[in-house]
Amino acid sequence: MENWKNSARTFWTVIVPPTFWLVTFFIIPLSLIWLYSFSSKTGVVDITLDWNLQQYMRALEPLYLGIFWKSIWMAAATTAICLVVSFPVAIAIVFSKPTMRMWLLLLVILPFWTNLLIRTYALIAVLRTNGFINSGLEWIVTHADWALSFIGLGDNTIIGPFTPLQLLYNNTAVIFGLVYVSLPFMVLPLYAALDRLDRSYLEASLDLGAGHTRTFFTIVVPLALPGIASGIVITFIPAMGSYLTPDLLGGTDSYMIANVIASQFKQANNWPFGAALSFLLMYATFFALALRAVLMRKEGRGDKR
Amino acid sequence: MSEAPLIQIKNVSKVYGGSVKAVDDVSLEVQRGEFFALLGPSGCGKTTLLRMLAGFEIPTAGQVIIDGHDMAKVQPNKRPVNMVFQSYAVFPHMSVEQNVAYGLKMDRRPSGEIKKRVAEALDLVKLGGLGKRMPDEMSGGQRQRVALARALVKRPSVLLLDEPLSALDAKLREAMQLELVRLQKTVGITFVIVTHDQSEALSMANRIAVMNQGKVQQVAPPTGLYETPASRFVADFIGKINLIDATAVSAGEGQVKVTAPKIGEVTLKGTAVGPVALAVRPEKIFVDDHKPTDPNVIAVKGKVGEVAYFGSYSNVFFDIGLGAPLQADISNVSSDVEEFTFKAGEEYWIYWRKADTLVLGD
Amino acid sequence: MSLFRRNPDPIGPLDYARRFWLRAIVTLTLFFLYAPILGLIAFSFNDSRRNVVWRGFTTDYYVKFFNNEGLMIAFGNSLTIALMTTVVSTILGALTAYVLWRYRFPGKAVYEGGMALPIVIPEICMGVAMMVFFARIGWPTGLPWPFNLGSITIAHIAFAFPFAAIVIRARLENFNRELAECARDLGANEYRVFRDIVVPHMKPGLIAGALLAFTLSLDDFVITFFTAGPETVTFPVKIYSMVRFSVTPEVNAASTVLILLTLVVTTIALWLQNRNNMIGKSAH
Numbered sequence: 001m002e003n004w005k006n007s008a009r010t011f012w013t014v015i016v017p018p019t020f021w022l023v024t025f026f027i028i029p030l031s032l033i034w035l036y037s038f039s040s041k042t043g044v045v046d047i048t049l050d051w052n053l054q055q056y057m058r059a060l061e062p063l064y065l066g067i068f069w070k071s072i073w074m075a076a077a078t079t080a081i082c083l084v085v086s087f088p089v090a091i092a093i094v095f096s097k098p099t100m101r102m103w104l105l106l107l108v109i110l111p112f113w114t115n116l117l118i119r120t121y122a123l124i125a126v127l128r129t130n131g132f133i134n135s136g137l138e139w140i141v142t143h144a145d146w147a148l149s150f151i152g153l154g155d156n157t158i159i160g161p162f163t164p165l166q167l168l169y170n171n172t173a174v175i176f177g178l179v180y181v182s183l184p185f186m187v188l189p190l191y192a193a194l195d196r197l198d199r200s201y202l203e204a205s206l207d208l209g210a211g212h213t214r215t216f217f218t219i220v221v222p223l224a225l226p227g228i229a230s231g232i233v234i235t236f237i238p239a240m241g242s243y244l245t246p247d248l249l250g251g252t253d254s255y256m257i258a259n260v261i262a263s264q265f266k267q268a269n270n271w272p273f274g275a276a277l278s279f280l281l282m283y284a285t286f287f288a289l290a291l292r293a294v295l296m297r298k299e300g301r302g303d304k305r
Numbered sequence: 306m307s308e309a310p311l312i313q314i315k316n317v318s319k320v321y322g323g324s325v326k327a328v329d330d331v332s333l334e335v336q337r338g339e340f341f342a343l344l345g346p347s348g349c350g351k352t353t354l355l356r357m358l359a360g361f362e363i364p365t366a367g368q369v370i371i372d373g374h375d376m377a378k379v380q381p382n383k384r385p386v387n388m389v390f391q392s393y394a395v396f397p398h399m400s401v402e403q404n405v406a407y408g409l410k411m412d413r414r415p416s417g418e419i420k421k422r423v424a425e426a427l428d429l430v431k432l433g434g435l436g437k438r439m440p441d442e443m444s445g446g447q448r449q450r451v452a453l454a455r456a457l458v459k460r461p462s463v464l465l466l467d468e469p470l471s472a473l474d475a476k477l478r479e480a481m482q483l484e485l486v487r488l489q490k491t492v493g494i495t496f497v498i499v500t501h502d503q504s505e506a507l508s509m510a511n512r513i514a515v516m517n518q519g520k521v522q523q524v525a526p527p528t529g530l531y532e533t534p535a536s537r538f539v540a541d542f543i544g545k546i547n548l549i550d551a552t553a554v555s556a557g558e559g560q561v562k563v564t565a566p567k568i569g570e571v572t573l574k575g576t577a578v579g580p581v582a583l584a585v586r587p588e589k590i591f592v593d594d595h596k597p598t599d600p601n602v603i604a605v606k607g608k609v610g611e612v613a614y615f616g617s618y619s620n621v622f623f624d625i626g627l628g629a630p631l632q633a634d635i636s637n638v639s640s641d642v643e644e645f646t647f648k649a650g651e652e653y654w655i656y657w658r659k660a661d662t663l664v665l666g667d
Numbered sequence: 668m669s670l671f672r673r674n675p676d677p678i679g680p681l682d683y684a685r686r687f688w689l690r691a692i693v694t695l696t697l698f699f700l701y702a703p704i705l706g707l708i709a710f711s712f713n714d715s716r717r718n719v720v721w722r723g724f725t726t727d728y729y730v731k732f733f734n735n736e737g738l739m740i741a742f743g744n745s746l747t748i749a750l751m752t753t754v755v756s757t758i759l760g761a762l763t764a765y766v767l768w769r770y771r772f773p774g775k776a777v778y779e780g781g782m783a784l785p786i787v788i789p790e791i792c793m794g795v796a797m798m799v800f801f802a803r804i805g806w807p808t809g810l811p812w813p814f815n816l817g818s819i820t821i822a823h824i825a826f827a828f829p830f831a832a833i834v835i836r837a838r839l840e841n842f843n844r845e846l847a848e849c850a851r852d853l854g855a856n857e858y859r860v861f862r863d864i865v866v867p868h869m870k871p872g873l874i875a876g877a878l879l880a881f882t883l884s885l886d887d888f889v890i891t892f893f894t895a896g897p898e899t900v901t902f903p904v905k906i907y908s909m910v911r912f913s914v915t916p917e918v919n920a921a922s923t924v925l926i927l928l929t930l931v932v933t934t935i936a937l938w939l940q941n942r943n944n945m946i947g948k949s950a951h
Contacts (some may be wrong), residue, residue: 004772010857011770018763018782018828025825026785029800030792036799088692095684104693111700113929115886117903118922121910122703125710125919132706135720183700199681200394203361204452206381206680207388208408208459218407222398241789243889248910258791265795265893275799278792285789321676363677381680 036275047272055276064260064277071256072284074171074246075239078178082186082235083228085179090190094197108187116181120248123177127167127249134164169251177245182238186231193227194220226296233292237285257281309373310334311462311495312358317367318519319353327353329519330367335463335512340489340496342510346542347501350519355465355499359388372462382411387456388465391472393448395440401427401451402436408459426458429491446477457492466498470505482509503543507531515539531586537665540584547590547631549583553664561664567605567626575664584663587620590633592653604656607631609647621647623655631655708926711919728920738921741905748816748901749884752823756880757873759824760831764872765865767832768839785826786833794893797822801894808896815899822894823884830883831876838872839865871939878936882929 004011037056039049058064093104111119126132141162148154167173201223205215221228243258250256257277264274312335319328328350335341343351356362357369360381369376372385387408396404405426409419427433430450440448449469456464469485470478486509489496500506506513507527514524515538523535534540537548551565553575561575565583575581591597597604607623610630618637622630633655635647678685711729715722732738763782767775785793801818810817842865850860888903895904902925909918 001771002769004770007857011766011772014762015766018759018766018832019778021759021825021828022781022785025797025800025821026793027781029796030784030788032799032803033792033796085692085696088689089696092684092689092693095682097684100684107697108700110933111704113882113933114704114926115888115903115922115929117886117888117907117910118707118925119704121906121918121922122707124910125707126703180699180703183696198392198394200390200392201396202681203359203381204388204390204394204396204455205407206361207359207386208455209382209411210407211380211382212680214411219396223396237787237789241791243791243794258789261791261795262893265798271799274795278795282788282792285787289787323676361680363679365677 033271033275033278036272037279039272039275041270041272044269055272056280058273059276059280067255067257067260068280068284071240071258074175074178074256075236075242077175078182078239079186079232079236081175081179082182083232086183086186086190086231089187090194093187093191094194105191108184111181112184116244119181120177120244123173123180123249124168127173127176129164129166129168131167133167137165138162168249169254171250171254173249174246174254174256177249178239178242181242181245182235185235185238189227189231189234190224193224193230196227197223229292229295233288237288240284240288241281311337311339311372312497313368313370314354314358315368315370317354317357317364317369319350319357319362320365326519328357328364331516331519331521333514333521333524335495335497338493338495340486340509340511341498342506342513343497343499343516344503344506344513344542345501345516349516351499351501351516352467354516355388355467355497358463358497359386359465360384385462386465387459387461387463388467389449389452389456389469391468393445393452393472395448395451395455397440399440400436401432401438401440401443404440404451405436405455405458408455412459422458423454426454429457429488430454445472446481449473449481453488457488457494461494463495463497466496468499468501470500470502478505485509507543515542517542534584534663534665537582537584537667540582540663540665545587545632545634547585547587548629548665549627549631551581551583551664553578553581563664568603571603571659571662573659573662573664577664577666579666582665584665585657585661587632587634588618589661590631590655590657592621592633592635592655594653596654597656599656601659602656603659603662604654605631607653607655609649609651609653612647612649619647623653625655704926707919708923711916711923713916716916728916729924731917732920732924735917737900738902738905738917741900741902742921742924744816744899745885745902747813748820748823749881751816751820752827752884753877753881755820755824756828756831756884757877759828760876760880761835761869761873763828763832764836764839764869768836768842782829782832785829790887790889793822793826794890797825797890798893809898815896818896819891819894819899819901822890823887826887826890827880827883831880834876834879835869835872838869838875842868874936874939878932881932885925885929 035049036047038051038053039047040052040054042048059068089108093101093108096104124131128134141159144159145154145156148158197220201219202215205219206212210218240256241258242256243262246254246256246259247262250259258281261274261277261281264270264277268274312333314331314333317328317331318326320326331350331354343354345351353362357364358371358376360376360379364377376384396407399407402423405423406419409422414422423436424433427436430453432447432450432454435443435447440451443451449472453469466485470481473481482505485496485498498506498510507530510527512524512526513530515522515530517538523530523539525533525535530539530543534543540546541548549565549568551563551568553561553563555576555578556562556572559574559576560572561578561581562570562572563575563581563583564570568583573583605625607625607630610622610624612622613620616637618634621633621635623633624630683689712724712726713721714725714727767779767782772778797818806818809815846868847860847864850864851857855863886903888907891901892904892907895901900908902921906918906921906925909915909921
């Protein structure tokens with residue numbers, strides 16, 4: 001790396017265009033809503049910047065705190081499920097033969113390249129009242145009833161009639177959808193961490209008398225901690241701020257924070273309040289990132305007690 | 306039971322992907338208290354064999370018996386063996402003490418006993434007082450001692466060592482060789498070491514198994530391996546040796562009549578017949594201006610080629626009119642440089658005793 | 668278990684990938700990931716409007732999709748935006764990567780942090796920020812095509828180029844700086860070194876970055892949704908408005924086309940990258 005002064009002209013030509021774009025079309029818009037978050041709504045379209053904190057105070061009302069809390073625990077539940085599912089998947093990929101490993105990785109990454117909206121839509125088709133799951137269940141129930149009719153227990157005496165399960169438009173559906181779209185986010189960092197792990201550590205642990213489960217918890221988990229932390233954070237952050245999944249799969253009580261922000265900017269037309277909520281969401285994001293940085297630095301130092 | 310070998314390897318093979326034979330029908334026995342070495346070039350199957358003893362590889366065929374028990378269904382964590390890994394595999398997130406205590410904790414020993422045994426083990430490898438250190442604060446040599454203590458503290462029947470010295474620099478390696486021998490004598494545990502370094506194997510082990518291409522070529526004590534190699538491969542692999550292609554026919558009573566170009570017909574001790582190699586170690590060759598008269602030697606005329614000076618001796622190549630030159634290690638007994646300096650092109654008589662000549666089949 | 672008996676090697680203690688329960692989890696996970704998408708594709712060919720029961724093969728919905736003017740306009744808009752975004756993002760991304768790779772300058776850590784912001788902040792925040800920004804500066808609306816796509820394209824570039832920069836920088840990181848020094852030694856000036864040595868090395872990164880920008884733009888819904896005026900509709904936004912009402916085979920058909928498109932682009936890029944790597948290897 002060289003000092004920029006050594007070739008100042010090249011440096012400036014190269015650095016100016018991207019910086020201009022970032023500042024004009026990203027930093028300024030963000031600053032704008034940052035200013036809005038300290039403003040008051042004085043009319044239908046009039047907003048005055050008077051540096052007050054009333055928007056933030058309003059965000060602390062139980063209604064909005066509840067929504068924040070809900071966003072956090074839904075994201076946390078999503079992250080936890082992803083972690084539990086991804087660990088065995090990542091282990092299987094790491095310990096596969098090279099060609100198999102390439103294919104499995106490709107299969108895990110491929111959904112990334114599929115539109116989020118389309119993937120969510122595909123889930124609607126699976127979960128809705130006459131979707132795949134309910135139709136499958138109906139088929140099983142009616143056929144079971146039909147089979148039972150041979151021993152005189154038909155006509156819904158034991159099972160049925162089939163009532164479709166309400167799988168859509170509730171919190172479970174939202175978490176299901178979030179897991180569905182976030183899973184690759186968790187598998188990849190775990191895979192990377194496990195791939196870096198020297199196998200002789202596992203062998204040494206087995207050799208010293210630990211079983212597979214103990215080896216997993218005493219050796220694999222501590223050594224893969226940076227990867228686990230990465231996976232948790234990069235799954236948690238998008239899940240917490242997700243808009244589309246709760247919007248399409250959730251019911252009226254599944255609003256997450258992003259949906260509230262959107263409604264403040266669209267239907268409710270209260271930009272200052274929406275701006276304040278946006279910044280609270282961003283601060284939460286930064287907090288999660290900082291936490292990860294701390295965790296990873298701690299790991300880098302080694303576990304000293 | 307005590308008379309039975311500690312380790313019995315019976316007709317063990319390991320085949321990968323249905324065709325690659327890493328270990329090919331190997332049978333070996335290791336006695337209690339031995340320092341046993343598996344020696345061979347890389348890819349010869351020695352590490353696979355060691356890992357089968359540890360339980361990390363499962364034999365495709367054959368039987369591994371340790372201490373009278375068949376190991377076929379025994380997981381690595383249940384075997385009475387412990388291993389020192391090539392990379393040491395000292396857990397980086399645990400202190401030295403925690404590393405050494407790990408195996409005892411897995412055995413659920415009481416904490417007082419663990420503390421005592423860990424301290425003893427650290428003293429044994431001369432790391433007493435460094436228990437609180439983290440692995441990343443230690444040198445490679447120290448990490449290796451941690452790995453040794455961690456394995457020895459469990460008092461295994463067999464300690465397995467996978468190329469334990471390959472990551473150390475030359476000085477440290479020599480010190481560690483002596484150290485390992487001392488350790489083994491102190492604890493009395495059977496050591497099985499894998500190495501590709503012949504000097505390491507010769508200097509440390511009681512017995513050595515030389516492997517090549519998945520097969521055991523010869524099992525012998527170091528002196529036997531060097532002085533009476535069983536095959537061309539072993540002779541060539543251990544130390545330097547001159548090999549001259551020849552043909553042999555049996556002359557009865559453990560003797561063969563060998564015919565070789567430039568040498569003619571000689572009768573030597575040996576059993577190999579057909580195409581053979583006459584083999585002689587460079588340090589057993591003498592050089593003279595005149596043709597030796599002793600009938601018990603083989604003598605040929607040669608012209609000095611390249612000379613490499615090694616201080617205590619010189620390695621001199623003689624062209625004797627065959628494809629490959631003959632090399633001799635000549636001791637530099639005089640401090641008069643002129644006296645022992647060989648000049649390219651000079652002619653000498655080169656000779657060695659018939660008793661020092663080996664007749665080797667393939 | 669007999670399914671897995673092909674492999675004659677005994678299962679070693681660390682052969683986790685060959686343990687039955689791990690295989691089962693992987694299989695189930697892949698099923699979970701793919702069954703909905705494959706179902707969606709399959710039922711775009713189903714000759715039935717409502718039911719999930721297979722009624723026979725048809726391509727009617729593709730015909731309907733290609734005849735749906737609104738969808739086709741949205742599709743065209745999306746492609747146009749994606750292409751413009753790709754070109755600009757790749758250039759800006761390459762410049763960013765080059766600066767960060769080559770120079771030491773005061774405030775570099777802050778600069779890097781700023782470049783990472785569009786990647787880490789929640790989409791919704793960026794979406795509303797862009798919405799407020801364009802409303803506030805009075806960005807003209809009702810412009811003729813393609814100028815009406817300007818605001819969306821600008822927003823897409825703003826979030827796509829930092830992604831491209833990361834990919835390109837990763838490629839630059841394993842550049843052997845001695846090659847550049849060697850070229851200087853042989854008499855090349857700074858520009859020639861860049862053109863003859865650095866850019867060829869960057870090429871796989873540029874391709875990967877461009878591809879990433881393209882798919883990010885094509886896939887984006889949230890930011891577009893907030894930036895787009897009422898008269899400019901992109902493909903995801905259009906699908907969103909259709910999905911809100913009901914599940915219809917036309918949406919399946921449209922989705923399938925989009926999936927196929929990204930799949931083709933990804934495959935081409937992977938292939939290009941592979942080929943490039945191969946050329947790189949054979950040259951060494």
